Amino acid sequence: MGYRYIGSKEKLSDIIIRTFKADCPDAHSVIDLMAGTGLFSKALRKEGYRVVASDMMSYSYHHLVVNLRLNTSPSFAGISNLFHRQGDSSDSYSNALAILNKLDPVEDYFHNEFSPEGKPKNGFKPRMYFTARNASKIDAIRLQIKDWYSRGLITDTEHSLLLHTLILSANDIANIAGTYGHYLSHFVQRALNPIVLQPVSFEPNANIDGHEIFKGFAEDLAPSLSGDICYIDPPYIKRQYAANYHILETLAREDKPEAVGESGLRPWRDQYSNFCSKLKIFDSFGKILSGIQCNEFYISYSSEGLIPIDKMVEYMAGYGSVDKQEIEYKRFKSHNDNSPEKVTEYLIHMTKA
Ligand SMILES: C[S@@+](CC[C@H](N)C(=O)[O-])C[C@H]1O[C@@H](n2cnc3c(N)ncnc32)[C@H](O)[C@@H]1O
Structure with missing residues:
Protein backbone atom coordinates (compact mmCIF):
# COMPACT_ATOMS: atom_id res chain seq x y z
CA MET A 1 0.00 0.00 0.00
CA GLY A 2 1.72 3.12 -1.13
CA TYR A 3 1.87 6.81 -1.39
CA ARG A 4 3.81 8.61 -4.07
CA TYR A 5 3.69 12.07 -2.57
CA ILE A 6 5.80 14.90 -3.94
CA GLY A 7 8.38 15.77 -1.31
CA SER A 8 7.49 12.93 1.11
CA LYS A 9 10.10 12.64 3.83
CA GLU A 10 9.45 8.97 4.56
CA LYS A 11 12.96 8.00 3.49
CA LEU A 12 14.67 10.95 5.18
CA SER A 13 12.93 10.85 8.55
CA ASP A 14 15.76 8.97 10.32
CA ILE A 15 18.44 11.42 9.34
CA ILE A 16 16.31 14.47 10.11
CA ILE A 17 15.28 13.18 13.54
CA ARG A 18 18.89 12.26 14.32
CA THR A 19 19.79 15.88 13.62
CA PHE A 20 17.04 17.13 15.96
CA LYS A 21 18.37 14.85 18.71
CA ALA A 22 21.97 15.93 18.26
CA ASP A 23 21.21 19.67 18.10
CA CYS A 24 18.34 19.90 20.60
CA PRO A 25 18.67 17.00 23.08
CA ASP A 26 16.19 18.56 25.52
CA ALA A 27 13.37 19.02 23.01
CA HIS A 28 10.13 17.19 23.85
CA SER A 29 7.69 18.57 21.30
CA VAL A 30 7.92 19.04 17.55
CA ILE A 31 5.61 20.99 15.25
CA ASP A 32 5.33 19.24 11.86
CA LEU A 33 3.86 22.23 10.07
CA MET A 34 3.27 20.84 6.57
CA ALA A 35 2.75 17.21 7.41
CA GLY A 36 1.41 15.80 4.09
CA THR A 37 1.21 12.02 4.37
CA GLY A 38 1.74 12.19 8.14
CA LEU A 39 4.57 9.65 7.91
CA PHE A 40 7.16 12.02 9.34
CA SER A 41 4.80 12.82 12.23
CA LYS A 42 4.46 9.09 12.81
CA ALA A 43 8.25 8.72 12.93
CA LEU A 44 8.44 11.61 15.43
CA ARG A 45 5.84 9.90 17.63
CA LYS A 46 7.86 6.70 17.52
CA GLU A 47 10.90 8.62 18.77
CA GLY A 48 8.92 9.80 21.79
CA TYR A 49 8.13 13.37 20.77
CA ARG A 50 4.83 15.06 21.44
CA VAL A 51 3.72 16.09 17.96
CA VAL A 52 1.75 19.13 16.82
CA ALA A 53 0.91 18.47 13.17
CA SER A 54 -0.89 20.45 10.49
CA ASP A 55 -1.45 20.77 6.76
CA MET A 56 -3.92 22.61 4.55
CA MET A 57 -5.22 19.44 2.86
CA SER A 58 -8.15 17.42 4.28
CA TYR A 59 -6.61 14.06 3.38
CA SER A 60 -3.58 14.97 5.46
CA TYR A 61 -5.84 15.55 8.47
CA HIS A 62 -7.20 11.99 8.26
CA HIS A 63 -3.71 10.51 7.79
CA LEU A 64 -2.55 12.41 10.87
CA VAL A 65 -5.42 11.18 13.00
CA VAL A 66 -4.44 7.59 12.19
CA ASN A 67 -0.69 8.16 12.48
CA LEU A 68 -0.82 10.05 15.78
CA ARG A 69 -3.98 9.04 17.63
CA LEU A 70 -4.23 5.31 17.03
CA ASN A 71 -2.10 2.48 18.36
CA THR A 72 -4.71 -0.23 18.03
CA SER A 73 -7.83 -0.66 15.93
CA PRO A 74 -10.91 1.09 17.32
CA SER A 75 -13.99 -0.86 18.39
CA PHE A 76 -16.50 0.20 15.70
CA ALA A 77 -19.10 -0.46 18.39
CA GLY A 78 -21.81 1.49 16.52
CA PHE A 202 -0.78 -0.26 14.26
CA GLU A 203 2.11 0.18 16.69
CA PRO A 204 0.70 -1.10 20.00
CA ASN A 205 3.24 0.67 22.21
CA ALA A 206 3.12 4.04 20.50
CA ASN A 207 2.13 7.03 22.61
CA ILE A 208 -1.19 8.47 21.46
CA ASP A 209 -1.58 11.13 24.17
CA GLY A 210 -1.02 14.83 23.91
CA HIS A 211 -0.61 15.15 20.14
CA GLU A 212 -2.44 17.98 18.37
CA ILE A 213 -3.73 18.01 14.79
CA PHE A 214 -4.85 21.01 12.77
CA LYS A 215 -6.11 21.58 9.25
CA GLY A 216 -5.43 24.97 7.70
CA PHE A 217 -2.92 27.35 6.22
CA ALA A 218 0.29 27.41 8.23
CA GLU A 219 0.32 31.21 7.97
CA ASP A 220 -3.06 31.39 9.75
CA LEU A 221 -2.35 28.68 12.33
CA ALA A 222 1.11 30.02 13.24
CA PRO A 223 0.15 32.34 16.15
CA SER A 224 -1.66 29.49 17.95
CA LEU A 225 1.19 26.96 17.67
CA SER A 226 4.06 26.36 20.07
CA GLY A 227 6.71 23.70 20.45
CA ASP A 228 10.39 23.07 21.20
CA ILE A 229 11.19 22.48 17.51
CA CYS A 230 9.30 23.59 14.40
CA TYR A 231 9.92 21.50 11.29
CA ILE A 232 8.77 23.07 8.01
CA ASP A 233 8.66 20.99 4.84
CA PRO A 234 7.18 23.36 2.27
CA PRO A 235 6.45 22.69 -1.38
CA TYR A 236 9.58 23.58 -3.31
CA ILE A 237 8.29 23.57 -6.90
CA LYS A 238 5.42 25.33 -8.67
CA ARG A 239 3.10 22.31 -8.69
CA GLN A 240 0.21 22.89 -6.35
CA GLN A 271 -6.15 25.75 -1.29
CA TYR A 272 -3.56 27.65 -3.37
CA SER A 273 -0.18 27.54 -1.64
CA ASN A 274 1.98 30.67 -1.54
CA PHE A 275 4.98 28.37 -1.18
CA CYS A 276 4.63 27.48 -4.86
CA SER A 277 5.11 31.11 -5.87
CA LYS A 278 8.42 32.97 -5.96
CA LEU A 279 6.58 36.21 -5.34
CA LYS A 280 4.60 35.12 -2.28
CA ILE A 281 6.80 32.61 -0.51
CA PHE A 282 8.75 35.01 1.70
CA ASP A 283 5.65 36.85 2.85
CA SER A 284 4.27 33.50 4.05
CA PHE A 285 7.56 32.43 5.64
CA GLY A 286 7.62 35.76 7.48
CA LYS A 287 4.18 35.15 9.02
CA ILE A 288 5.21 31.68 10.12
CA LEU A 289 8.63 32.49 11.54
CA SER A 290 7.37 35.49 13.49
CA GLY A 291 4.04 33.92 14.52
CA ILE A 292 5.00 30.51 15.92
CA GLN A 293 6.13 30.34 19.52
CA CYS A 294 9.33 28.37 19.04
CA ASN A 295 13.06 29.03 18.95
CA GLU A 296 14.43 26.16 16.87
CA PHE A 297 13.31 25.97 13.26
CA TYR A 298 14.28 23.34 10.68
CA ILE A 299 13.36 23.85 7.05
CA SER A 300 13.67 21.14 4.39
CA TYR A 301 14.45 22.47 0.95
CA SER A 302 15.70 21.00 -2.29
CA SER A 303 18.39 21.71 -4.84
CA GLU A 304 15.51 21.86 -7.33
CA GLY A 305 13.56 24.46 -5.34
CA LEU A 306 11.99 27.62 -6.74
CA ILE A 307 14.28 29.68 -4.51
CA PRO A 308 18.06 29.11 -4.77
CA ILE A 309 19.31 27.63 -1.52
CA ASP A 310 21.72 30.50 -0.81
CA LYS A 311 18.88 32.98 -1.03
CA MET A 312 16.80 30.84 1.33
CA VAL A 313 19.66 30.68 3.86
CA GLU A 314 20.20 34.45 3.60
CA TYR A 315 16.48 35.01 4.26
CA MET A 316 16.47 32.72 7.32
CA ALA A 317 19.56 34.52 8.66
CA GLY A 318 17.35 37.60 9.04
CA TYR A 319 15.62 35.76 11.94
CA GLY A 320 18.58 34.22 13.78
CA SER A 321 21.71 32.08 13.45
CA VAL A 322 21.62 29.59 10.59
CA ASP A 323 23.41 26.48 9.48
CA LYS A 324 22.72 24.17 6.57
CA GLN A 325 23.11 20.41 6.15
CA GLU A 326 23.18 18.63 2.79
CA ILE A 327 21.47 15.28 2.36
CA GLU A 328 22.02 13.59 -0.98
CA TYR A 329 19.56 10.90 -1.97
CA LYS A 330 18.14 9.06 -4.95
CA ARG A 331 14.53 9.60 -5.73
CA PHE A 332 12.34 7.89 -8.29
CA LYS A 333 10.52 10.14 -10.69
CA SER A 334 7.28 8.39 -11.65
CA HIS A 335 5.76 5.04 -12.50
CA ASN A 336 6.68 5.59 -16.14
CA ASP A 337 10.20 6.72 -15.59
CA ASN A 338 11.92 4.62 -12.98
CA SER A 339 15.44 5.92 -13.50
CA PRO A 340 17.00 6.94 -10.19
CA GLU A 341 17.69 10.64 -10.02
CA LYS A 342 20.10 12.21 -7.55
CA VAL A 343 18.83 15.28 -5.75
CA THR A 344 20.29 17.24 -2.88
CA GLU A 345 17.97 17.95 -0.01
CA TYR A 346 18.94 20.67 2.44
CA LEU A 347 18.05 20.90 6.08
CA ILE A 348 18.37 24.51 7.23
CA HIS A 349 18.56 24.99 11.01
CA MET A 350 17.69 28.44 12.31
CA THR A 351 17.87 29.34 16.00
CA LYS A 352 15.85 32.46 16.59
CA ALA A 353 17.79 35.48 17.82
C1 LIG B 1 6.73 18.62 0.75
S1 LIG B 1 5.06 18.27 1.21
C2 LIG B 1 5.24 17.69 2.87
C3 LIG B 1 5.53 16.23 2.90
C4 LIG B 1 5.54 15.64 4.29
N1 LIG B 1 6.68 16.06 5.05
C5 LIG B 1 5.52 14.13 4.17
O1 LIG B 1 6.52 13.48 4.56
O2 LIG B 1 4.54 13.58 3.68
C6 LIG B 1 4.41 19.88 1.45
C7 LIG B 1 3.05 19.96 2.14
O3 LIG B 1 2.78 21.33 2.41
C8 LIG B 1 1.39 21.52 2.38
N2 LIG B 1 1.21 22.97 2.23
C9 LIG B 1 1.57 23.76 1.21
N3 LIG B 1 1.34 25.04 1.49
C10 LIG B 1 0.82 25.08 2.73
C11 LIG B 1 0.37 26.13 3.60
N4 LIG B 1 0.44 27.39 3.20
N5 LIG B 1 -0.10 25.80 4.79
C12 LIG B 1 -0.19 24.50 5.19
N6 LIG B 1 0.22 23.47 4.43
C13 LIG B 1 0.71 23.75 3.21
C14 LIG B 1 0.94 20.67 1.20
O4 LIG B 1 -0.42 20.34 1.31
C15 LIG B 1 1.87 19.46 1.33
O5 LIG B 1 1.23 18.41 2.02
Whole structure:
Protein backbone atom coordinates (compact mmCIF):
# COMPACT_ATOMS: atom_id res chain seq x y z
CA MET A 1 0.00 0.00 0.00
CA GLY A 2 1.72 3.12 -1.13
CA TYR A 3 1.87 6.81 -1.39
CA ARG A 4 3.81 8.61 -4.07
CA TYR A 5 3.69 12.07 -2.57
CA ILE A 6 5.80 14.90 -3.94
CA GLY A 7 8.38 15.77 -1.31
CA SER A 8 7.49 12.93 1.11
CA LYS A 9 10.10 12.64 3.83
CA GLU A 10 9.45 8.97 4.56
CA LYS A 11 12.96 8.00 3.49
CA LEU A 12 14.67 10.95 5.18
CA SER A 13 12.93 10.85 8.55
CA ASP A 14 15.76 8.97 10.32
CA ILE A 15 18.44 11.42 9.34
CA ILE A 16 16.31 14.47 10.11
CA ILE A 17 15.28 13.18 13.54
CA ARG A 18 18.89 12.26 14.32
CA THR A 19 19.79 15.88 13.62
CA PHE A 20 17.04 17.13 15.96
CA LYS A 21 18.37 14.85 18.71
CA ALA A 22 21.97 15.93 18.26
CA ASP A 23 21.21 19.67 18.10
CA CYS A 24 18.34 19.90 20.60
CA PRO A 25 18.67 17.00 23.08
CA ASP A 26 16.19 18.56 25.52
CA ALA A 27 13.37 19.02 23.01
CA HIS A 28 10.13 17.19 23.85
CA SER A 29 7.69 18.57 21.30
CA VAL A 30 7.92 19.04 17.55
CA ILE A 31 5.61 20.99 15.25
CA ASP A 32 5.33 19.24 11.86
CA LEU A 33 3.86 22.23 10.07
CA MET A 34 3.27 20.84 6.57
CA ALA A 35 2.75 17.21 7.41
CA GLY A 36 1.41 15.80 4.09
CA THR A 37 1.21 12.02 4.37
CA GLY A 38 1.74 12.19 8.14
CA LEU A 39 4.57 9.65 7.91
CA PHE A 40 7.16 12.02 9.34
CA SER A 41 4.80 12.82 12.23
CA LYS A 42 4.46 9.09 12.81
CA ALA A 43 8.25 8.72 12.93
CA LEU A 44 8.44 11.61 15.43
CA ARG A 45 5.84 9.90 17.63
CA LYS A 46 7.86 6.70 17.52
CA GLU A 47 10.90 8.62 18.77
CA GLY A 48 8.92 9.80 21.79
CA TYR A 49 8.13 13.37 20.77
CA ARG A 50 4.83 15.06 21.44
CA VAL A 51 3.72 16.09 17.96
CA VAL A 52 1.75 19.13 16.82
CA ALA A 53 0.91 18.47 13.17
CA SER A 54 -0.89 20.45 10.49
CA ASP A 55 -1.45 20.77 6.76
CA MET A 56 -3.92 22.61 4.55
CA MET A 57 -5.22 19.44 2.86
CA SER A 58 -8.15 17.42 4.28
CA TYR A 59 -6.61 14.06 3.38
CA SER A 60 -3.58 14.97 5.46
CA TYR A 61 -5.84 15.55 8.47
CA HIS A 62 -7.20 11.99 8.26
CA HIS A 63 -3.71 10.51 7.79
CA LEU A 64 -2.55 12.41 10.87
CA VAL A 65 -5.42 11.18 13.00
CA VAL A 66 -4.44 7.59 12.19
CA ASN A 67 -0.69 8.16 12.48
CA LEU A 68 -0.82 10.05 15.78
CA ARG A 69 -3.98 9.04 17.63
CA LEU A 70 -4.23 5.31 17.03
CA ASN A 71 -2.10 2.48 18.36
CA THR A 72 -4.71 -0.23 18.03
CA SER A 73 -7.83 -0.66 15.93
CA PRO A 74 -10.91 1.09 17.32
CA SER A 75 -13.99 -0.86 18.39
CA PHE A 76 -16.50 0.20 15.70
CA ALA A 77 -19.10 -0.46 18.39
CA GLY A 78 -21.81 1.49 16.52
CA ILE A 79 -21.82 -0.96 13.61
CA SER A 80 -20.88 -4.12 15.51
CA ASN A 81 -24.44 -5.45 15.01
CA LEU A 82 -23.55 -5.82 11.32
CA PHE A 83 -20.48 -7.94 12.03
CA HIS A 84 -22.13 -11.27 12.78
CA ARG A 85 -23.05 -11.37 9.11
CA GLN A 86 -19.35 -11.26 8.23
CA GLY A 87 -18.46 -13.73 10.97
CA ASP A 88 -14.85 -14.27 9.95
CA SER A 89 -12.76 -12.04 12.20
CA SER A 90 -12.55 -10.97 15.83
CA ASP A 91 -11.07 -7.65 14.76
CA SER A 92 -13.73 -4.95 14.33
CA TYR A 93 -11.70 -2.90 11.86
CA SER A 94 -11.26 -5.95 9.59
CA ASN A 95 -14.98 -6.65 9.93
CA ALA A 96 -15.82 -3.08 8.91
CA LEU A 97 -13.52 -3.38 5.87
CA ALA A 98 -15.07 -6.75 4.98
CA ILE A 99 -18.50 -5.08 4.84
CA LEU A 100 -17.15 -2.30 2.63
CA ASN A 101 -15.27 -4.69 0.35
CA LYS A 102 -18.41 -6.76 -0.23
CA LEU A 103 -20.65 -3.83 -1.24
CA ASP A 104 -22.24 -3.93 -4.68
CA PRO A 105 -20.82 -1.30 -7.05
CA VAL A 106 -22.79 1.95 -7.42
CA GLU A 107 -22.56 4.14 -10.51
CA ASP A 108 -22.23 7.54 -8.90
CA TYR A 109 -19.80 10.50 -8.98
CA PHE A 110 -16.49 8.58 -9.32
CA HIS A 111 -17.96 6.33 -12.00
CA ASN A 112 -19.32 9.30 -13.96
CA GLU A 113 -16.37 11.65 -13.64
CA PHE A 114 -13.31 9.41 -13.36
CA SER A 115 -13.97 6.21 -15.32
CA PRO A 116 -14.07 5.41 -19.05
CA GLU A 117 -17.72 4.38 -18.85
CA GLY A 118 -18.79 7.67 -17.29
CA LYS A 119 -20.16 10.80 -18.91
CA PRO A 120 -18.44 13.82 -17.34
CA LYS A 121 -20.93 16.57 -16.57
CA ASN A 122 -18.90 19.22 -18.38
CA GLY A 123 -19.03 17.30 -21.67
CA PHE A 124 -15.35 16.38 -21.79
CA LYS A 125 -14.41 12.90 -22.91
CA PRO A 126 -14.59 10.16 -20.26
CA ARG A 127 -11.61 10.12 -17.94
CA MET A 128 -9.49 7.09 -17.09
CA TYR A 129 -8.32 7.55 -13.48
CA PHE A 130 -9.94 4.25 -12.47
CA THR A 131 -11.52 1.32 -14.28
CA ALA A 132 -15.32 1.53 -14.35
CA ARG A 133 -15.54 -1.34 -11.87
CA ASN A 134 -13.09 0.22 -9.41
CA ALA A 135 -14.69 3.67 -9.70
CA SER A 136 -18.13 2.27 -8.90
CA LYS A 137 -16.72 0.22 -6.00
CA ILE A 138 -15.15 3.45 -4.68
CA ASP A 139 -18.56 5.13 -5.04
CA ALA A 140 -20.23 2.38 -3.03
CA ILE A 141 -17.57 2.50 -0.31
CA ARG A 142 -17.53 6.28 0.07
CA LEU A 143 -21.33 6.45 0.20
CA GLN A 144 -21.41 3.79 2.92
CA ILE A 145 -18.73 5.48 5.04
CA LYS A 146 -20.53 8.82 4.70
CA ASP A 147 -23.83 7.23 5.66
CA TRP A 148 -22.38 5.56 8.78
CA TYR A 149 -20.75 8.81 9.83
CA SER A 150 -23.79 11.02 9.20
CA ARG A 151 -25.94 8.66 11.26
CA GLY A 152 -23.46 8.80 14.15
CA LEU A 153 -22.67 5.09 13.86
CA ILE A 154 -18.89 5.59 13.64
CA THR A 155 -16.73 7.96 15.70
CA ASP A 156 -14.55 10.75 14.28
CA THR A 157 -11.46 8.56 14.64
CA GLU A 158 -13.11 5.54 13.01
CA HIS A 159 -14.27 7.81 10.19
CA SER A 160 -10.69 9.08 9.65
CA LEU A 161 -9.37 5.51 9.74
CA LEU A 162 -11.81 4.35 7.04
CA LEU A 163 -11.07 7.36 4.80
CA HIS A 164 -7.31 6.89 5.35
CA THR A 165 -7.65 3.23 4.34
CA LEU A 166 -9.76 4.10 1.28
CA ILE A 167 -7.23 6.74 0.12
CA LEU A 168 -4.28 4.34 0.40
CA SER A 169 -6.18 1.60 -1.42
CA ALA A 170 -7.32 4.00 -4.18
CA ASN A 171 -3.69 5.09 -4.64
CA ASP A 172 -2.76 1.47 -5.34
CA ILE A 173 -5.11 1.11 -8.32
CA ALA A 174 -5.14 4.68 -9.71
CA ASN A 175 -4.19 4.93 -13.39
CA ILE A 176 -1.71 7.76 -12.92
CA ALA A 177 2.02 8.42 -13.21
CA GLY A 178 2.66 9.60 -9.67
CA THR A 179 0.12 12.39 -9.15
CA TYR A 180 -3.51 13.00 -10.07
CA GLY A 181 -2.65 15.99 -12.32
CA HIS A 182 -3.70 13.77 -15.24
CA TYR A 183 -4.62 10.14 -15.94
CA LEU A 184 -2.75 7.78 -18.26
CA SER A 185 -4.19 7.13 -21.71
CA HIS A 186 -4.01 3.31 -21.31
CA PHE A 187 -4.73 1.32 -18.21
CA VAL A 188 -1.53 0.07 -16.59
CA GLN A 189 -1.57 -3.37 -14.98
CA ARG A 190 -1.74 -1.99 -11.44
CA ALA A 191 -4.93 -0.08 -12.30
CA LEU A 192 -6.66 -3.23 -13.58
CA ASN A 193 -6.43 -4.93 -10.17
CA PRO A 194 -9.69 -4.79 -8.23
CA ILE A 195 -9.72 -2.32 -5.36
CA VAL A 196 -9.56 -4.07 -1.98
CA LEU A 197 -9.44 -2.15 1.29
CA GLN A 198 -6.50 -3.58 3.22
CA PRO A 199 -6.20 -2.95 6.97
CA VAL A 200 -3.30 -0.72 8.00
CA SER A 201 -1.11 -1.91 10.87
CA PHE A 202 -0.78 -0.26 14.26
CA GLU A 203 2.11 0.18 16.69
CA PRO A 204 0.70 -1.10 20.00
CA ASN A 205 3.24 0.67 22.21
CA ALA A 206 3.12 4.04 20.50
CA ASN A 207 2.13 7.03 22.61
CA ILE A 208 -1.19 8.47 21.46
CA ASP A 209 -1.58 11.13 24.17
CA GLY A 210 -1.02 14.83 23.91
CA HIS A 211 -0.61 15.15 20.14
CA GLU A 212 -2.44 17.98 18.37
CA ILE A 213 -3.73 18.01 14.79
CA PHE A 214 -4.85 21.01 12.77
CA LYS A 215 -6.11 21.58 9.25
CA GLY A 216 -5.43 24.97 7.70
CA PHE A 217 -2.92 27.35 6.22
CA ALA A 218 0.29 27.41 8.23
CA GLU A 219 0.32 31.21 7.97
CA ASP A 220 -3.06 31.39 9.75
CA LEU A 221 -2.35 28.68 12.33
CA ALA A 222 1.11 30.02 13.24
CA PRO A 223 0.15 32.34 16.15
CA SER A 224 -1.66 29.49 17.95
CA LEU A 225 1.19 26.96 17.67
CA SER A 226 4.06 26.36 20.07
CA GLY A 227 6.71 23.70 20.45
CA ASP A 228 10.39 23.07 21.20
CA ILE A 229 11.19 22.48 17.51
CA CYS A 230 9.30 23.59 14.40
CA TYR A 231 9.92 21.50 11.29
CA ILE A 232 8.77 23.07 8.01
CA ASP A 233 8.66 20.99 4.84
CA PRO A 234 7.18 23.36 2.27
CA PRO A 235 6.45 22.69 -1.38
CA TYR A 236 9.58 23.58 -3.31
CA ILE A 237 8.29 23.57 -6.90
CA LYS A 238 5.42 25.33 -8.67
CA ARG A 239 3.10 22.31 -8.69
CA GLN A 240 0.21 22.89 -6.35
CA TYR A 241 -0.70 20.00 -4.05
CA ALA A 242 -4.42 20.81 -4.24
CA ALA A 243 -4.36 20.37 -8.04
CA ASN A 244 -2.11 17.30 -8.05
CA TYR A 245 -3.98 15.38 -5.34
CA HIS A 246 -7.54 16.63 -6.09
CA ILE A 247 -9.03 13.13 -6.11
CA LEU A 248 -7.63 12.34 -2.66
CA GLU A 249 -9.06 15.62 -1.40
CA THR A 250 -12.47 14.63 -2.80
CA LEU A 251 -12.26 11.24 -1.06
CA ALA A 252 -11.32 13.00 2.18
CA ARG A 253 -14.06 15.63 1.94
CA GLU A 254 -16.71 13.11 0.82
CA ASP A 255 -18.24 15.60 -1.60
CA LYS A 256 -19.08 15.70 -5.32
CA PRO A 257 -17.51 18.91 -6.62
CA GLU A 258 -17.72 20.15 -10.19
CA ALA A 259 -14.98 18.26 -12.09
CA VAL A 260 -13.31 20.95 -14.19
CA GLY A 261 -11.57 20.61 -17.56
CA GLU A 262 -10.11 17.53 -19.20
CA SER A 263 -8.43 16.36 -15.97
CA GLY A 264 -11.55 16.80 -13.85
CA LEU A 265 -9.89 18.90 -11.15
CA ARG A 266 -12.05 20.01 -8.26
CA PRO A 267 -12.10 23.82 -7.87
CA TRP A 268 -8.93 24.18 -5.79
CA ARG A 269 -7.96 27.86 -5.69
CA ASP A 270 -9.08 28.08 -2.04
CA GLN A 271 -6.15 25.75 -1.29
CA TYR A 272 -3.56 27.65 -3.37
CA SER A 273 -0.18 27.54 -1.64
CA ASN A 274 1.98 30.67 -1.54
CA PHE A 275 4.98 28.37 -1.18
CA CYS A 276 4.63 27.48 -4.86
CA SER A 277 5.11 31.11 -5.87
CA LYS A 278 8.42 32.97 -5.96
CA LEU A 279 6.58 36.21 -5.34
CA LYS A 280 4.60 35.12 -2.28
CA ILE A 281 6.80 32.61 -0.51
CA PHE A 282 8.75 35.01 1.70
CA ASP A 283 5.65 36.85 2.85
CA SER A 284 4.27 33.50 4.05
CA PHE A 285 7.56 32.43 5.64
CA GLY A 286 7.62 35.76 7.48
CA LYS A 287 4.18 35.15 9.02
CA ILE A 288 5.21 31.68 10.12
CA LEU A 289 8.63 32.49 11.54
CA SER A 290 7.37 35.49 13.49
CA GLY A 291 4.04 33.92 14.52
CA ILE A 292 5.00 30.51 15.92
CA GLN A 293 6.13 30.34 19.52
CA CYS A 294 9.33 28.37 19.04
CA ASN A 295 13.06 29.03 18.95
CA GLU A 296 14.43 26.16 16.87
CA PHE A 297 13.31 25.97 13.26
CA TYR A 298 14.28 23.34 10.68
CA ILE A 299 13.36 23.85 7.05
CA SER A 300 13.67 21.14 4.39
CA TYR A 301 14.45 22.47 0.95
CA SER A 302 15.70 21.00 -2.29
CA SER A 303 18.39 21.71 -4.84
CA GLU A 304 15.51 21.86 -7.33
CA GLY A 305 13.56 24.46 -5.34
CA LEU A 306 11.99 27.62 -6.74
CA ILE A 307 14.28 29.68 -4.51
CA PRO A 308 18.06 29.11 -4.77
CA ILE A 309 19.31 27.63 -1.52
CA ASP A 310 21.72 30.50 -0.81
CA LYS A 311 18.88 32.98 -1.03
CA MET A 312 16.80 30.84 1.33
CA VAL A 313 19.66 30.68 3.86
CA GLU A 314 20.20 34.45 3.60
CA TYR A 315 16.48 35.01 4.26
CA MET A 316 16.47 32.72 7.32
CA ALA A 317 19.56 34.52 8.66
CA GLY A 318 17.35 37.60 9.04
CA TYR A 319 15.62 35.76 11.94
CA GLY A 320 18.58 34.22 13.78
CA SER A 321 21.71 32.08 13.45
CA VAL A 322 21.62 29.59 10.59
CA ASP A 323 23.41 26.48 9.48
CA LYS A 324 22.72 24.17 6.57
CA GLN A 325 23.11 20.41 6.15
CA GLU A 326 23.18 18.63 2.79
CA ILE A 327 21.47 15.28 2.36
CA GLU A 328 22.02 13.59 -0.98
CA TYR A 329 19.56 10.90 -1.97
CA LYS A 330 18.14 9.06 -4.95
CA ARG A 331 14.53 9.60 -5.73
CA PHE A 332 12.34 7.89 -8.29
CA LYS A 333 10.52 10.14 -10.69
CA SER A 334 7.28 8.39 -11.65
CA HIS A 335 5.76 5.04 -12.50
CA ASN A 336 6.68 5.59 -16.14
CA ASP A 337 10.20 6.72 -15.59
CA ASN A 338 11.92 4.62 -12.98
CA SER A 339 15.44 5.92 -13.50
CA PRO A 340 17.00 6.94 -10.19
CA GLU A 341 17.69 10.64 -10.02
CA LYS A 342 20.10 12.21 -7.55
CA VAL A 343 18.83 15.28 -5.75
CA THR A 344 20.29 17.24 -2.88
CA GLU A 345 17.97 17.95 -0.01
CA TYR A 346 18.94 20.67 2.44
CA LEU A 347 18.05 20.90 6.08
CA ILE A 348 18.37 24.51 7.23
CA HIS A 349 18.56 24.99 11.01
CA MET A 350 17.69 28.44 12.31
CA THR A 351 17.87 29.34 16.00
CA LYS A 352 15.85 32.46 16.59
CA ALA A 353 17.79 35.48 17.82
C1 LIG B 1 6.73 18.62 0.75
S1 LIG B 1 5.06 18.27 1.21
C2 LIG B 1 5.24 17.69 2.87
C3 LIG B 1 5.53 16.23 2.90
C4 LIG B 1 5.54 15.64 4.29
N1 LIG B 1 6.68 16.06 5.05
C5 LIG B 1 5.52 14.13 4.17
O1 LIG B 1 6.52 13.48 4.56
O2 LIG B 1 4.54 13.58 3.68
C6 LIG B 1 4.41 19.88 1.45
C7 LIG B 1 3.05 19.96 2.14
O3 LIG B 1 2.78 21.33 2.41
C8 LIG B 1 1.39 21.52 2.38
N2 LIG B 1 1.21 22.97 2.23
C9 LIG B 1 1.57 23.76 1.21
N3 LIG B 1 1.34 25.04 1.49
C10 LIG B 1 0.82 25.08 2.73
C11 LIG B 1 0.37 26.13 3.60
N4 LIG B 1 0.44 27.39 3.20
N5 LIG B 1 -0.10 25.80 4.79
C12 LIG B 1 -0.19 24.50 5.19
N6 LIG B 1 0.22 23.47 4.43
C13 LIG B 1 0.71 23.75 3.21
C14 LIG B 1 0.94 20.67 1.20
O4 LIG B 1 -0.42 20.34 1.31
C15 LIG B 1 1.87 19.46 1.33
O5 LIG B 1 1.23 18.41 2.02
